[in-house]
Amino acid sequence: MLAFRFAIEEINMNSNLLPNTSLGFDLYKIFYHEHLVLKNSVTWLSGLNENTPNYNCRKEHKSVAVLTGSFRAASFQFGTLLDLYKFPQLTFGPFDPVLSDKRQFSSLYQMASKDSPLALAMVSLMVHFSWNWVGLLISDDEKGFQFLSELRAEMKRNKICTEFVNLIAGPGLSSFKEVEMFQSNFIASSAKLVIIYADIDSSFNLIFNRWRHLFTQKIWLTTSRLDTSTTKKHFLFDSFHGTLVFSHRHGEISEFKTFTQTVNPSKYPDDIYLSWLWWMFYNCPVSESDCKILKNCSSQGSLELLPWYHFDVAMSEESHNIYNAVYAVAHALHEMLVQQVETQPLRDGSTGFPPWQLHPILKNVKFHNSAGHEVDMTQKEKVRSEVDILNFWNFPEGLHLKVKVGNFSPHFPPEDQLSLSENMIDWATGFSQTPHCVCSASCSPGFRKSPQEGKAACCFDCTPCPENEISNGTDMDHCMKCPDHQYANMERIHCIEKVVTFLALEDNLGKTLVCTALGFSVLTVVVLGIFIKHRDTPIVKANNRDLSYILLISLIFCFLCSLPYIGQPSTATCILQQTAFGVVFTVAVSTVLAKTVTVVLAFKATSPGRRMRWLLVSGAPNFIIPICTLIQVTFCGVWLGTSPPFVDTDAHSEHGHIITLCNKGSLTAFYCVLGYLGALALASFTVAFLARNLPDTFNEAKFLTFSMLVFCSVWITFLPVYHSAKGKVMVAVEIFSILASSAGLLGCIFAPKCYIILVRSEKNCVKGLRDRVDSRGKQAKFEDLKAL
Structure with missing residues (x-):
C-alpha cells in the first residue's frame, strides 16, 4: 500500500509526467471469499452501497484502471467482470498462467515476470553443488503445476531425481490430520533438500506452525512469495534458518526508503493501519470509533524501528510490481491526454474518455523506472528476468538477515549464468559445511553405477569395473574397455600400454x-x-x-x-x-x-x-x-x-x-x-x-x-x-x-x-x-x- 501511495505522490510531483493533472486512488480490502470479491467489485463499479449492476452514480470522477493483488481469486473474479466492460486491470501478484489467456482476460495485464527463471536458477544451483535428490512441496493450483512442469523438465535434463512431490492445498483446505500425515512422511524422507513453491496464504502456514520448533535438518529452497511477514508470527523459524530464497531481481528505489522514514499517522491520518501500528508499538492512544490517533505522537518512532515480522521497509517484489503498474497507467494516461489536447481541450480536468480507450496505448507503453529497469508492456511473453539468490539468517531466532549470496542471469551462456559466493552462505542448523543432498554417494573412478531395482535413477550402487575396463570419472554409467594393446591398472582408472613379450632366451x-x-x-x-x-x-x-x-x-x-x-x-x-x-x-x-x-x-x-x-x-x-x-x-x-x-x-x-x-x-x-x-x-x-x-x-x-x-x-x-x-x-x-x-x-x-x-x-x-x-x-x- 505504501509503495502504491509512494508511486502516485512521485508522479504527482513530476512536472514532466501528467502535468496539471493529479492522480487519485481508492483502496479496497479484498476478502478471501470469492462471492465477497464479486460483490465488492460490483459495489465499486456502481458507486453505491447497494449492488446495482450496469449503473454508475459517480459524477465527480472516474477510474481509469484497477490494480489487483496477489490473491488469485480476486484477480480472476475482477478480470471476469471487468473484461465485460473492457476495463483495464493490472495485477501485481505472481505471474499466473491462467490470467495470461487473452481470450478470457483481454483487458488484464500482468506486471510480474514468469517463474521460469526461478526453476532454471534452482536447478543450476543444484547442479553447482552436485545435488540430485530433492523433495518438492508445490501449491495445488495452475501456477504450481506450471512451475512443477518447468522444474521437472530441467531436473530431468540434468539427471536430478525427486523423492516425493506433495501438493499444498489452498487456505483452509487441509485438515490437521492431513498435515500430520504429511509431516510424518516428510520427516521420514531421506531427501535433505526441499523446494517450496507456494503462497504464504496457503495451507503451508499450518505446516509452519507445526514445524516452528521442529529440528528438520533440511535445506530449503523457496521463492520470495513465501518471504512475507504476518502480524503475529515469524515466517522463518529456527528450522528454516539458512533457507535459500530465489527472487526476481528488481532495483532498489532509494527514494522509497526516505519515504518510509517520514511516514507516520499524522501525515496520513486516514490510514488506520498506521494508527494501529503506532498504537501497538508506540503507545499512541486512538479513538475506538474510527481508530485514529487522538494525541500527537507522530514524532515518536518510525517504520524502520518496527520489528521486521511486522513491517519490512525494503521494497518487496510485489511492491515493485505495484510501483511499475502505477507508472504504466500514468504513462498511458499521459499519452492519451496528449492526444486529446492535440484534438480538443479538456474540460474541468476530466479525462474525457472511457477507460477502454486506454488499451491501445497501455499495451504499447515502454519506459524505465527509477531503478533503471526497463518496463515493456508490448511483450506478449515476459522476458526472462534475472534472479537474485538470498540467504536467510535467523539464528538466533528473529535475526532475519537477508544476505545476497548470488544471482542467476538466463541471458548469459550456460556456464556463466550462475554466480555464487559460497563462503557467504550460512547453512541450515545441523550443517557445518556444504551438505551432500544425494540419494547415493558418488562412485569414484574405477567404479560404475549399478541401478537399484525399483528406485530412481539417482539411487545406485557402486560396482568395480570388470577386468581390463576402466572409468576415469565420477558417477560413470559404464566402464570403458581398454584397447587390446593396453590394460587397466589396479585401480581401474586408466589404461597402460602392454609390454610386448615372448619366450625369450633371457627368461x-x-x-x-x-x-x-x-x-x-x-x-x-x-x-x-x-x-x-x-x-x-x-x-x-x-x-x-x-x-x-x-x-x-x-x-x-x-x-x-x-x-x-x-x-x-x-x-x-x-x-x-x-x-x-x-x-x-x-x-x-x-x-x-x-x-x-x-x-x-x-x-x-x-x-x-x-x-x-x-x-x-x-x-x-x-x-x-x-x-x-x-x-x-x-x-x-x-x-x-x-x-x-x-x-x-x-x-x-x-x-x-x-x-x-x-x-x-x-x-x-x-x-x-x-x-x-x-x-x-x-x-x-x-x-x-x-x-x-x-x-x-x-x-x-x-x-x-x-x-x-x-x-x-x-x-x-x-x-x-x-x-x-x-x-x-x-x-x-x-x-x-x-x-x-x-x-x-x-x-x-x-x-x-x-x-x-x-x-x-x-x-x-x-x-x-x-x-x-x-x-x-x-x-x-x-x-x-x-x-x-
Whole structure:
C-alpha cells in the first residue's frame, strides 16, 4: 500500500509526467471469499452501497484502471467482470498462467515476470553443488503445476531425481490430520533438500506452525512469495534458518526508503493501519470509533524501528510490481491526454474518455523506472528476468538477515549464468559445511553405477569395473574397455600400454629349456660316439647298427628342433618350428618302427627259404623310413601351401603383456601332422608289444615297447595341457613335450645298451651271447643274426 501511495505522490510531483493533472486512488480490502470479491467489485463499479449492476452514480470522477493483488481469486473474479466492460486491470501478484489467456482476460495485464527463471536458477544451483535428490512441496493450483512442469523438465535434463512431490492445498483446505500425515512422511524422507513453491496464504502456514520448533535438518529452497511477514508470527523459524530464497531481481528505489522514514499517522491520518501500528508499538492512544490517533505522537518512532515480522521497509517484489503498474497507467494516461489536447481541450480536468480507450496505448507503453529497469508492456511473453539468490539468517531466532549470496542471469551462456559466493552462505542448523543432498554417494573412478531395482535413477550402487575396463570419472554409467594393446591398472582408472613379450632366451624358463635341449643333444652325440666306437661289438651289430645311427642322429635333431621355439618369433622360425618338428620326429618314429619290424622278422624267419628271411636279408624294413617320411613331407607341403604358420600376438593370456607367438595357421593340418606321428608311434608300440616275449639276448622289443609307451604318454598328455595353457606357457608345454618324448626314446632304447657296452663289457661278446641262447632250439636264429 505504501509503495502504491509512494508511486502516485512521485508522479504527482513530476512536472514532466501528467502535468496539471493529479492522480487519485481508492483502496479496497479484498476478502478471501470469492462471492465477497464479486460483490465488492460490483459495489465499486456502481458507486453505491447497494449492488446495482450496469449503473454508475459517480459524477465527480472516474477510474481509469484497477490494480489487483496477489490473491488469485480476486484477480480472476475482477478480470471476469471487468473484461465485460473492457476495463483495464493490472495485477501485481505472481505471474499466473491462467490470467495470461487473452481470450478470457483481454483487458488484464500482468506486471510480474514468469517463474521460469526461478526453476532454471534452482536447478543450476543444484547442479553447482552436485545435488540430485530433492523433495518438492508445490501449491495445488495452475501456477504450481506450471512451475512443477518447468522444474521437472530441467531436473530431468540434468539427471536430478525427486523423492516425493506433495501438493499444498489452498487456505483452509487441509485438515490437521492431513498435515500430520504429511509431516510424518516428510520427516521420514531421506531427501535433505526441499523446494517450496507456494503462497504464504496457503495451507503451508499450518505446516509452519507445526514445524516452528521442529529440528528438520533440511535445506530449503523457496521463492520470495513465501518471504512475507504476518502480524503475529515469524515466517522463518529456527528450522528454516539458512533457507535459500530465489527472487526476481528488481532495483532498489532509494527514494522509497526516505519515504518510509517520514511516514507516520499524522501525515496520513486516514490510514488506520498506521494508527494501529503506532498504537501497538508506540503507545499512541486512538479513538475506538474510527481508530485514529487522538494525541500527537507522530514524532515518536518510525517504520524502520518496527520489528521486521511486522513491517519490512525494503521494497518487496510485489511492491515493485505495484510501483511499475502505477507508472504504466500514468504513462498511458499521459499519452492519451496528449492526444486529446492535440484534438480538443479538456474540460474541468476530466479525462474525457472511457477507460477502454486506454488499451491501445497501455499495451504499447515502454519506459524505465527509477531503478533503471526497463518496463515493456508490448511483450506478449515476459522476458526472462534475472534472479537474485538470498540467504536467510535467523539464528538466533528473529535475526532475519537477508544476505545476497548470488544471482542467476538466463541471458548469459550456460556456464556463466550462475554466480555464487559460497563462503557467504550460512547453512541450515545441523550443517557445518556444504551438505551432500544425494540419494547415493558418488562412485569414484574405477567404479560404475549399478541401478537399484525399483528406485530412481539417482539411487545406485557402486560396482568395480570388470577386468581390463576402466572409468576415469565420477558417477560413470559404464566402464570403458581398454584397447587390446593396453590394460587397466589396479585401480581401474586408466589404461597402460602392454609390454610386448615372448619366450625369450633371457627368461629363466627359456634358459632352462635351451640348456636342457643342448644337454640332451650333447648326450645323444656321446651315445652316437659310443656306438660308432663299438660298432663291431655284438650288441651294436645285433640291434641293427645302421638304424641305430639313423635314430641317434634324428634324436639329435629332435632335441635341436625345440630351439626355434625360443626367442622372438618370425615367419621363418614359425615355419621352421612346425616343419622341422614334423619331419624330424617322423624320421625318429619311423626308425623305431623299422627296428621293431626288423626284430620281428629276425625271430619269425626260422627257415632260410621263407619270404620273411628274404625281407630281412634284403633290408626291406629300412625302406619304412623314407616312405613314412615322404608322407609326412607331403602333409607339411600341403600345410605350407594352404595356410602356413605365421607370427601372431596374444593380448589376453597374460595380464599386462602382449605375447608374440607363432600361430599354427591351419589347425587341421597341425593335427594331421601330429596324428600321423601318433599313428606311427601306435604302430611301433603294437609291433613291439607283440614281440616282447622273444628271447632276451637278441630282443630289444621290450625296450622299443617301453619307449613308445613313454612317447605316446607324453603326447597324449600334451593335448589337454596344450589347450589349457596360454601364452608363453603354451610354447613351453610344446617344447617340454618335444624334449620329454625325445629323451624317452633315447633313454629307453639306448641306455641299456650303453650300460652293457660301458659297464658289463663281458656280456658284449659272441661267447657271452651263445651262453645265453635258449636251450629249446633257437640256435638257428642265432646263426641268422650272426650272418646279419
